[in-house]
Amino acid sequence: MLTKGDDFPLHQTPEPIAYSGTDRNFYDRYFFNGYAPDGSDFFAAAFGIYPHLNVADAHFCFIKDGVQHSLHASRELNMERLDLTCGPIAIRVEEPLRQLSISVEGEGIKAEITFTGRAFPIEEPRFIHRIGPRTFMDYTRLTQNGHYTGWVEIDGVRTVLKPGTAGTRDRSWGVRPVGASDTQPHGHGVVPQFFWQWTPINLPSRSVFFHINADAHGAPWNTRAVIAPDGAGYDGFTETPSAKLDAPLQPGTLWPAGGELVIGGGDDALKLTFEPLQRFQMRGLGYTSPKWGHGLYHGVLEVEREDIVLADVDPKQMDNFHVQIVSRVTTSAGEVGTGVFEQLIFGAYAPLGLG
Numbered sequence: 001m002l003t004k005g006d007d008f009p010l011h012q013t014p015e016p017i018a019y020s021g022t023d024r025n026f027y028d029r030y031f032f033n034g035y036a037p038d039g040s041d042f043f044a045a046a047f048g049i050y051p052h053l054n055v056a057d058a059h060f061c062f063i064k065d066g067v068q069h070s071l072h073a074s075r076e077l078n079m080e081r082l083d084l085t086c087g088p089i090a091i092r093v094e095e096p097l098r099q100l101s102i103s104v105e106g107e108g109i110k111a112e113i114t115f116t117g118r119a120f121p122i123e124e125p126r127f128i129h130r131i132g133p134r135t136f137m138d139y140t141r142l143t144q145n146g147h148y149t150g151w152v153e154i155d156g157v158r159t160v161l162k163p164g165t166a167g168t169r170d171r172s173w174g175v176r177p178v179g180a181s182d183t184q185p186h187g188h189g190v191v192p193q194f195f196w197q198w199t200p201i202n203l204p205s206r207s208v209f210f211h212i213n214a215d216a217h218g219a220p221w222n223t224r225a226v227i228a229p230d231g232a233g234y235d236g237f238t239e240t241p242s243a244k245l246d247a248p249l250q251p252g253t254l255w256p257a258g259g260e261l262v263i264g265g266g267d268d269a270l271k272l273t274f275e276p277l278q279r280f281q282m283r284g285l286g287y288t289s290p291k292w293g294h295g296l297y298h299g300v301l302e303v304e305r306e307d308i309v310l311a312d313v314d315p316k317q318m319d320n321f322h323v324q325i326v327s328r329v330t331t332s333a334g335e336v337g338t339g340v341f342e343q344l345i346f347g348a349y350a351p352l353g354l355g
Helices: none
Strands: 026-035 043-050 055-064 067-076 089-095 099-106 109-117 127-131 134-154 157-160 166-175 194-198 206-214 220-229 238-240 243-246 259-263 270-281 301-309 323-331 336-346
Touching: 026 099, 026 109, 026 336, 043 089, 043 109, 055 089, 055 109, 055 134, 055 270, 067 099, 109 166, 127 220, 134 206, 166 336, 206 243, 206 259, 220 243, 220 259, 270 336
Parallel strands: none
Antiparallel strands: 026 043, 026 166, 043 055, 055 067, 067 301, 089 099, 099 109, 109 134, 127 134, 134 157, 134 166, 194 206, 194 336, 206 220, 220 238, 243 259, 259 270, 270 323, 323 336
16 A cells, blocks of 8 residues: 655655554654643643554643643544644644644634744653563654744634743654553563653753653653753753652642652752642543543544543543643752643552552
């Protein structure tokens, strides 16, 4: 099956672009979030392609007055990976690795938003994780902070993005659990567990990135901290694995209640303190959503709006575990910025007393 991508020098295997190796869980994905300097007017978008499931899906969310307005869409991919439109949501790559745009129009939700990167994207360490003998994930991700311009409209009420609106976008591709779940048991004594924290931060003249995946005992299996000055090229970053994030949980939840990130050590250590401003439920983008989970088949095209009253969300319900907490971030160098604190915990994690 030949597709438009085959006329570009993008091949990684002897196969046409429509085929991505042999793993049915291969995916290729865009993610965006943004917020005003005071943490208000939070929005997020995602677009995923699942070549071996023949599915594309997309989501857009906007928080206003305590309600998370979410738009979901899914369609058959038809093996064409260069079509970045899914029903009412579209992504455009205006300038690779620097500028992208998002368009939305459907179910009373509209948006026209443009992202422009602050520095060259960072390439994070390859994520490889197994549960027992089974590969759970194997993927690469690039991450980039930037500024946004544009507007969002909910039911006829338009919000123009405030000056200084910033956020993060990422691109990841590889293998993750997608589509219908695997019902094959893992075997005796194998207990699934997952711990994830990610804190992309926009400071006045630089960006800070930290993430950690850790096992049940707290030992990291993938972690990195990066400081990226505005305008930095691919070799203009400062990076270190020497970073630690201390963050208690909000009572009765698996959501972070702020925290302190320390990068480096001694007199040169950079300390960043997180003050929560508002919460975003990642199921609005399909993460852990029972209906709109990534790669699930919904037919030729299906579109649905979901309005989530954030005060009514049950934190003990599994599809609400995954959150981003929009936060004011203050550094020991006297900087004040804004970022998100993303967290997802399944199963045991000894440092937080989770057994």
